[in-house]
Structure formats: C-alpha cells, structure tokens
Amino acid sequence: MSNETSTIGQQIVIYKGIKCEVIYNYGNGNYEIVFGEQILLVQESEIQFLN
Numbered sequence: 001m002s003n004e005t006s007t008i009g010q011q012i013v014i015y016k017g018i019k020c021e022v023i024y025n026y027g028n029g030n031y032e033i034v035f036g037e038q039i040l041l042v043q044e045s046e047i048q049f050l051n
Helices: none
Strands: 006-015 018-025 030-035 038-043
Touching (some): 006 030
Antiparallel strands (some): 006 018, 018 030, 030 038
16 A cells, blocks of 8 residues: 655645645645645645645
C-alpha cells in the first residue's frame, strides 16, 4: 500500500475569503494551509482552488 501524502509548492486556495498557500496535501481530502500566521488543517470542501 502506498502512502498518498505529498508536499505542494505554491498552490493557492481561498479559505474564508482569504488567499492561502497549501503547504501539505494528505491525499485524503485534507490539506494544511497557511492562514495568516497559523497553519490550519482543513477539508477540501472548505477551500476553493485557484490554480
């Protein structure tokens, strides 16, 4: 069984109306994003992809 996790470079998403950078994709619909000075774990349904 392979591990589906991966790091992301420069992927920008919208979370709560603010542009954020994705820093980690867990491969199961969860993402770590930089939100202001915080790193948040969010679900794919909570974010909008820009690129």
